[in-house]
Amino acid sequence: MQSVNASCASACSSWTSEQYGSATPAGAPILHSNKQRPEAMKYVSTRGRSPAVNFEEVVLTGLAPDGGLYVPDQLPLVSLEQLAAWQRLSYPELAFEVISLFVAGTIPAGKLRQMILDSYAGFSDPDVAPVKPLYGNQWVMQLYGGPTLAFKDFALQLLGRLLDHFLEKRQQHVAILGATSGDTGSAALEGCKQCRFVDMFILHPHNRVSEVQRRQMTSVTGDNINNIAVQGNFDDCQEIVKKAFADQGFLPAGYQLVAVNSINWARIMAQIVYYFHAGLKFVGRSAPGVSFSVPTGNFGDIYAGYLAKQMGLPVRQLVIATNRNDILHRFISSNRYHKTALEPSLSPSMDIMVSSNFERFLFDLFQQDTARVTRFVTGLGSTVQSVSEAEWARARAHFASLSVDDAETCATIQEIHARSGYLADPHTATGIRAAMVCDTDSRIPMITLGTAHPAKFAAAIEQAGLAAPALPAHMADLYQRPERCTVLPNSLDAIKQFMVERLGAR
Numbered sequence: 194m195q196s197v198n199a200s201c202a203s204a205c206s207s208w209t210s211e212q213y214g215s216a217t218p219a220g221a222p223i224l225h226s227n228k229q230r231p232e233a234m235k236y237v238s239t240r241g242r243s244p245a246v247n248f249e250e251v252v253l254t255g256l257a258p259d260g261g262l263y264v265p266d267q268l269p270l271v272s273l274e275q276l277a278a279w280q281r282l283s284y285p286e287l288a289f290e291v292i293s294l295f296v297a298g299t300i301p302a303g304k305l306r307q308m309i310l311d312s313y314a315g316f317s318d319p320d321v322a323p324v325k326p327l328y329g330n331q332w333v334m335q336l337y338g339g340p341t342l343a344f345k346d347f348a349l350q351l352l353g354r355l356l357d358h359f360l361e362k363r364q365q366h367v368a369i370l371g372a373t374s375g376d377t378g379s380a381a382l383e384g385c386k387q388c389r390f391v392d393m394f395i396l397h398p399h400n401r402v403s404e405v406q407r408r409q410m411t412s413v414t415g416d417n418i419n420n421i422a423v424q425g426n427f428d429d430c431q432e433i434v435k436k437a438f439a440d441q442g443f444l445p446a447g448y449q450l451v452a453v454n455s456i457n458w459a460r461i462m463a464q465i466v467y468y469f470h471a472g473l474k475f476v477g478r479s480a481p482g483v484s485f486s487v488p489t490g491n492f493g494d495i496y497a498g499y500l501a502k503q504m505g506l507p508v509r510q511l512v513i514a515t516n517r518n519d520i521l522h523r524f525i526s527s528n529r530y531h532k533t534a535l536e537p538s539l540s541p542s543m544d545i546m547v548s549s550n551f552e553r554f555l556f557d558l559f560q561q562d563t564a565r566v567t568r569f570v571t572g573l574g575s576t577v578q579s580v581s582e583a584e585w586a587r588a589r590a591h592f593a594s595l596s597v598d599d600a601e602t603c604a605t606i607q608e609i610h611a612r613s614g615y616l617a618d619p620h621t622a623t624g625i626r627a628a629m630v631c632d633t634d635s636r637i638p639m640i641t642l643g644t645a646h647p648a649k650f651a652a653a654i655e656q657a658g659l660a661a662p663a664l665p666a667h668m669a670d671l672y673q674r675p676e677r678c679t680v681l682p683n684s685l686d687a688i689k690q691f692m693v694e695r696l697g698a699r
């Protein structure tokens with residue numbers, strides 16, 4: 194494996210200050226300056242042509258006006274003492290500590306604590322994000338105990354409450370417009386449906402999401418909920434959303450659009466928490482560090498893991514697992530970053546041609562040279578983009594990678610089930626395969642992020658030769674629930690007109 198990350202050679206065996214004192218993992222320069230507990234963190238655009246904003250403004254927009262993505266201008270570092278103290282915390286308590294570092298000064302502490310408690314109260318496991326053994330040093334973190342059975346609930350349950358808080362304070366209405374290949378849509382609807390100041394418009398490709406995914410979206414009803422099936426594919430939906438964000442003049446006066454996909458910083462922030470949660474189960478107890486394997490599409494989830502490492506969690510390896518849509522694996526393994534045609538796979542939530550959040554990593558890799566970031570991402574038409582040898586080496590010091598095709602996905606579902614009794618969904622299975630292949634140190638726990646419940650992708654489980662699992666109790670009546678959805682042509686104008694009519698009627 195030429196792409197295996199071998200940057201962390203030394204094994205430390207205990208909770209020592211040499212290891213945590215600098216909070217800087219070997220080969221991983223901290224590119225943000227160190228400042229503990231910032232008064233109110235500022236966020237800057239990866240393209241350098243928009244003013245810095247605070248957390249509230251970041252949550253209420255999505256993309257920066259210059260087309261870039263917001264990143265914190267200073268990454269908080271976590272000390273040895275803090276890490277040790279965090280080991281005793283429950284999931285919501287830990288979430289409060291981590292998230293406070295990023296929102297300090299914009300939300301009263303008591304209010305934030307309550308939002309976090311409410312966000313995770315409904316998760317099925319008391320541990321919220323339980324970590325279960327597979328075999329040897331292989332583990333899986335089950336991130337699908339939320340209402341829609343995928344990890345996206347971790348961020349979207351909180352994002353809905355953050356929006357409600359800020360919008361009530363401002364007495365302002367917004368429209369959420371999002372495209373989904375399945376999981377984001379339902380998690381966003383569940384997370385934001387109760388928001389009094391939000392109207393939701395969720396676009397999915399007509400007849401191209403699984404029946405469970407469709408019903409999870411279309412059975413959420415309310416005057417402020419609009420499910421739209423677009424007669425096109427996921428890229429068509431995303432294109433419509435991008436164009437609508439770029440020109441919001443069609444909206445009724447007073448409205449603005451808010452993004453709920455992982456370009457929204459609040460989603461990344463909420464996901465940093467579970468890397469600490471999993472890592473602290475081992476670090477300082479049974480192992481000097483941990484590794485993660487992450488089923489990757491838009492690079493949001495694994496970027497959160499990269500930030501946890503930069504903040505001071507002793508992370509050895511971060512493994513990017515892709516399906517056949519493998520732009521990230523091609524970059525890590527060959528320093529060639531370019532678009533190829535999107536192909537459907539057994540793990541549809543990872544069927545993405547270009548990973549938006551990779552721009553956030555490039556901002557670090559190019560040492561905040563925003564002009565270079567802009568050239569790299571906007572030049573990604575037909576040309577193949579590459580970075581310097583030194584930069585490529587730095588990228589590979591952070592990330593290993595593997596592309597896993599459908600046959601290997603099925604084989605992994607089967608193999609892991611036979612070996613450990615664990616039933617992996619097809620997304621999680623790509624992660625487990627990559628974890629097995631890329632692992633460089635059997636003494637370090639390798640934790641695959643279990644991103645979805647297998648019942649969500651029953652057809653793939655059956656294709657792997659296993660019986661499809663039943664839906665959990667809270668969704669047992671899913672097939673009886675009434676659905677509401679509007680089918681519209683693949684046309685920006687049709688979507689705009691529909692939105693204007695619906696918002697006008699409110």
Ligand SMILES: *Cc1c(COP(=O)(O)O)cnc(C)c1O
Nearest residue numbers: 376490491492493494542644645
């Ligand atoms: C969204 C999703 C992914 C990919 O996550 P990114 O943050 O886009 O990399 C993987 N698995 C499942 C089940 C998902 O819903």
